[in-house]
């Protein structure tokens with residue numbers, strides 16, 4: 001009854017051969033009715049577009065806005081501010097048990113929105129950004145695998161709940177357009193007023209583009225022009241709204257990483273204390289870390305890698321699709337099939353990761369305690385590899401490391417206390433829920449302020 005070919009890859013070597021060595025053929029995306037057709041108007045967004053000039057353009061623009069030195073000079077101060085605000089909010093709970101989800105989701109989406117769009121003019125306050133934060137929340141189900149159901153089984157299109165999800169996709173698209181229009185107008189105004197000082201991600205890429213009103217046909221039908229003689233790309237306003245993809249995919253992956261990390265640290269107090277000790281040694285107490293200090297928190301980074309190994313947020317990556325028919329190791333792989341990588345299998349291969357079921361952060365450390373350099377043998381797939389590799393990886397690591405360092409400097413994270421026994425509740429981090437991202441079941445923890453610590457200044 002199904003009408004799509006799905007291929008699941010569960011071996012590192014195969015994934016590397018297809019995505020790295022044969023990357024020119026295996027870096028497209030399958031077309032899906034809701035996410036590609038309706039929500040992104042035929043693939044006009046970086047994460048869902050097919051392989052071709054449009055992808056090259058959006059990836060080149062993204063690299064422009066996420067150059068490491070821009071992240072470190074322009075975006076790092078934003079990250080420190082929003083994290084400081086979060087710490088003040090959490091301290092307001094005075095060690096009561098809270099579900100951290102909402103607070104972290106808001107802070108992370110707000111951080112990304114401020115990085116991508118910049119701080120809007122005072123007359124808007126954060127209203128526009130808040131609208132965006134809300135739309136991101138509504139839009140996450142659009143990229144979930146369940147939205148593919150009607151592509152696999154076309155008869156499902158007649159079911160009311162599927163039709164409802166199509167209407168939902170149209171509404172989200174319209175909301176993104178309306179809010180983006182206001183944000184874009186505000187951005188142009190700020191660029192005129194502040195010139196080069198306006199250096200949000202959106203401003204950086206707008207400087208590389210001629211933006212036109214007339215929509216350019218969908219990238220699934222016609223390919224895109226490259227750069228003109230002045231090195232500028234031509235895009236229309238709908239293309240410019242691809243910025244929203246950063247918040248949608250980037251936000252949900254960072255939020256999920258934090259959900260797992262907070263849970264793991266609350267459960268493993270010994271590991272948490274080791275990180276706190278490292279922070280005390282390298283950064284000192286009650287201080288906001290510098291970039292150099294952050295990079296030297298090797299044990300903390302090793303813990304994060306181990307969490308990503310055991311609980312990769314995008315546990316199937318995003319589906320890849322071959323641009324043409326291919327025979328691989330004797331198997332016929334038709335054009336337009338969906339290839340998903342079972343990242344959990346890759347990360348639990350005992351020939352690469354001995355004792356894969358065990359949480360061993362030291363597997364990422366050299367004997368002198370420094371962090372191992374990524375190499376092809378030992379590397380993990382949380383950001384994928386090849387031509388569709390996550391372009392926000394460096395930014396994601398900066399956000400997560402800053403968050404962890406500042407949080408653990410201010411608080412001890414503890415599980416809630418069982419009212420009957422007076423002991424910590426044993427958090428169940430084995431159970432997880434599958435959507436596009438793999439998230440832990442809801443839990444509560446307590447943020448207990450460390451003795452004598454001064455909270456970072458609130459902005």
Ligand code: HEM
Nearest residue numbers: 046047246250253254314317318382383384388390392396
């Ligand atoms: C812990 C955080 C993150 C993880 C684990 C993660 C992981 C991934 C993965 C696995 C993919 C799919 C790669 C593939 O299909 O082969 C992806 C794509 C993408 N990510 Fe991330 N990501 C994270 C954060 C971010 C951030 C912060 C941003 C930007 C602000 C971002 C932007 C993107 C974009 C635009 C794509 C689509 C790329 C394409 O289709 O060519 N991600 N990410």
